[in-house]
Amino acid sequence: MAKRSKISVIGGGNVGASCALWTASKELGDVVVLDIPQAEGMVKGKMLDLAQCSPIELFDCNITGTTDYKDIAGSEVVVVTAGLPRKPGMSRDDLIETNVKIVKSVSENIKQHAPEAIVIVVSNPLDAMVYTAWKTTGFPTNQIVGQAGCLDVARFKTFIAMETGFSVEDINALLLGGHGDDMVPLPRFTNIAGIPITQFITEARLQELVDRAKVGGGEIVKLMGTSAYYAPASGVVQMVEAIVKDKKRILPCASYCSGEFGIDGLFVGVPTLLGANGVEKVIDLDLNADEKALMDESASHVKDLVGIVQKMFPELA
Structure with missing residues (x-):
């Protein structure tokens, strides 16, 4: 008899609870959501509430x-x-010191209690937090990955659908690089049902949609006063499903690069083959000069972020 997968979520706030909801509703496995002792009532209550949806859904x-x-x-x-x-x-970078401490503590506990797990990091600033989790756990790089690109691409696709009136299901897109302002759009890899996006949208308008996707998180923070959670959680669960079902999906994730795209020793948003072994391959692409320049700039900022982490926490260098 096949053993049910077990998926744990550290952090029972809006993103964590939404991860639990999507994971349970898709029956990807048993779900554990963990929070700090001060939030025991909240996290137990939320999960009991979610469990009581199961007879209906x-x-x-x-x-x-x-x-x-x-x-x-x-x-x-x-x-x-x-x-x-x-x-x-606040920028994502403003969160660095506090969130490194939190992610470091969480990662130490994951290392102790779930050393075989594939770890998906969502905490911001994402690229620095994935690095922190990797250094703290000491896990091989296939076991550590960050969720950013799945969210960024989803936002980009949403804006294209709004613009064109076509179904989101027929829109294919790819974004690389760091999360947020440093993402690298690849319009030549963007299409609707295989038809190049430039058949439907001018390059100038497409750039405006890319720019909106770059600040997509900030737009939501301005509107409701806190970070997005439905779409980030949905992006996570897309990755979880690829892993627990060994789907071999190519998804944009913050994965460790060792020479791909000319990047070495950093976790950066790249096309990633996700399966039962976590990050099974980074898909390298031949970028043109403009794309390469943007990717280099993005990787440079990720390197700067990691440098800040290393300076604040020498043990992570």
């Missing part, structure tokens, strides 16, 4: 809210959403 899985890291033992995937969310006026 007809999904079968065990759903647990906890504050004890022992409960994540045996997880196939651990999702890290813990950390302070952005507030209006």
Whole structure:
């Protein structure tokens, strides 16, 4: 009899709870959501509430809210959403010091209690947090990956659908690089049902949609006063599904590059083959001169962020 997968989420706030909802509703496995002891009532209550949806939505899985890291033992995937969310006026980079401390502590516990798990990091600033989790756990690079590109591409596709009136299901797009302002758009890899996007949208208008996707998180922070959660969680669960079902999907993720795209030793948004072994391959592309310049600039900023982490926390160097 096949054993059910176990997916743990560290952080029971809006993103973590939304991850649990999507994961349970898709029946990807049993779900454990962990939060700090001060939030025990909140996380247990949320997960009990979610479990009580199962007779209506007809999904079968065990759903647990906890504050004890022992409960994540045996997880196939651990999702890290813990950390302070952005507030209006804050950049992702403003969160660095506080969130490194949080992600470092979380990663130490994952190393102790779920050493075989594939770890998906969502906490911001994303590229620096993936690096922090990797250095703290000491896990091989295939076991550590960041969710950013799935969200960025989803935003870009949404804006293209709004612009053209075509179904989001027929829109294919690819964005590389760091999360947010440093993302690298690749219009020549963007199409609608295989038809080049330039058949439908001018290059100038396409750039405007790219620019909106770049600040997509900030737009939502301004509107509702806190970070997005439905779409980030959906991006995570797309990755979780690829791993637990060994789907071999090519998704844009923050993965470790060792020479691909001319980048070495950094976690950067790249096309990533995701399967049961986590990051199974980074798909290298031949970029043109303009794309390469943007990718180099993006990687440079990721390197700067990692440098800040290393300066603040020499043990992570």
